[in-house]
Amino acid sequence: MFRENNTNLTIGEHLIYQNLPDDILARINKLINWDPFQQILVSLHPSKVGRKAYNPVQMLKILIIQQIYGHSDPEMELMLKGNLFYRRFLGLSAIDPVPDYSTISRFRSDLKSLNLYRRCFEELKRQLAQKGFELRSGKIIDARLVKAARRPGKDDDASFIKKGKKTVYGYKDHIAIDVKNEFVSEFVCTPANVHDSQVLDELLEGEEASVFADKAYDKQELRRRCRKKGIFCGVLAKARRNRPLSARQKKRNRIFSRIRAKVERVFGIFSLHLQREKARYVGLFANEIHLFLTCFTYNLLNLAWQMKRKEEIIRKT
Template identity: 25%
Template sequence: MKAPGFFDIEECLAGLSKKGDVLEHLSRTIDFELFRADLERAVPRSNGAKGGRPPFDHVLMFKVLILQAMNGLGDEAAEYFMRDRLTWKRFLGLGIADPVPDANTIWTFRQHLTKASAIKGLFERFDAALREAGYLAMSGQLLDATIVAAPKQRNTDGEKAAIKAGTIPDGWQDKPAKLRQKDRDARWTVKYSKAKPREDGQPQVDLAVPSFGYKNHVSADRAHGLIRKWLVTDAAAHDGARLPDLLDKTNTASGVWADTAYRSEKNETFMVKNGFVSQVHRKKPKGKPMPDRTRKANALKSMVRSKIEHIFAHQKGPMAAIVRTIGKARAETKIGMINLAYNMRRFMWLERKRVPA
């Protein structure tokens, strides 16, 4: 087999373009240079006085993290795909024979972003670009949270108790390698879901699914389905307690849609004082049937609120969202990149929809 020539590669890329290369369209839609200043402040670079291989460009490395977030890949897998896929090379501006960042380089770059707490600034930078493009936060906002799984920890009951109390379990201090591999910020929780009706007519029993990891708390605007605010907690954190920190005061409408987890006297008072109109689901009275009026009102609210589930479905489906890192700070960077990458894909879809056929 002869080595591929320049025109062979160009012909192959042209064929991929005809089939609809998502990354090529993403490059045309988003100016990634708008992130450069933030990235250069967050990630230090050597002046080259000590020699060594020149570092990879800041924006190139940031685009690698976007590719990871869009495809749910670890560092080793990301390195492999950069070597393997022509579409990735074109997106990154790399030639067929150019070196690619290895797994350690990707980890180090992301670690610098984590230490600089840069992900919120990068997210807000893109949000400003969305607003400049005409995508203001409009028509009210939708609040919800989803669990993002992290590597499960196998600890004894005593170790679990110490971690929950905020201390380091006995014996871990003398084992730094073990301590580095133990996530003391993530938590277990139980998620309940409705079971299918039983064929024998017996009452259905809700399914209890234990999960370990973090929660991605999100506020999305109703008009465009874009994430406007987000925060990360451990998986056991209560959703409703995050409402004041998630509400977006820049939204042009005052309506707030959320499920019953966000319904509390404290939250209702907060929304009234801050000019928001609660469309939060009402809870079923204890020991009593749900009033028909309330049930119908909740159903109407669900028609609006359910749109936020599309965000999580995309993140857990095509994006295969997962946290492979250790600790809340790193998890926040990973989940923040997932939210940012989602908004980029959403923006690309909105722009396609805007252009007349």
């Protein structure tokens, strides 16, 4: 079914791993219980007949490393053979084999099957809630364009959209983050021409205390939904023909904009640190998986940052 790693590390390997300084991967490892992810991903290779597959949690961790450090699949194969920080994160001894680049690529594609990547994301949210980071108190929703990996016409799922004077060919990342701690709670990838408001149902869970969004979401349908469910509506008001904004609406917009701006920081981290400045793959499914890995890895990093901040506050008191 799955390959078993050599769990009997030598004394030398134990000493080497123990003396390595704690990096972000080590901190993540201490914060996350990976057993539930094993149970979710075991259905990828259920057969006990044939060649044994690599452990799926290790494969998921490899994709997390790629999101943080930007390695291509061939680079990742090479780095796994000699990088001690990576091998410690994966729990590998010196003699344990590592997957080749085609196996890494295939696993990334396999995550789409059985909706397993969604189940993994829900499990991470469950563990975040256990640690005190409840993601339903309030949400900020937004979307941004990402250019396609190929030239126009070379990706059947990508589409054109005009933004101002600029025409973009690609996809649109839609996300919802929690207001307080800025964890991503939901995500959807669509072709670029899908309007932001069309994926509201997939971003909202119905139990939010408040919703904040920019003017693209200023629709009566959303405002009616918020009123019906007692949700505070922090959507920026948009001026319309012969209906300019009142002074009160402008003041509310300024207040809500400061809250909504938090999502721009998240998108900035996606671009600058998590390899999601533009689409890296061809096709909607592949880019949905890439967005999942970006959001999943971002939440892991944010958890590590939040816990470190808590520890520093406790030390100072």
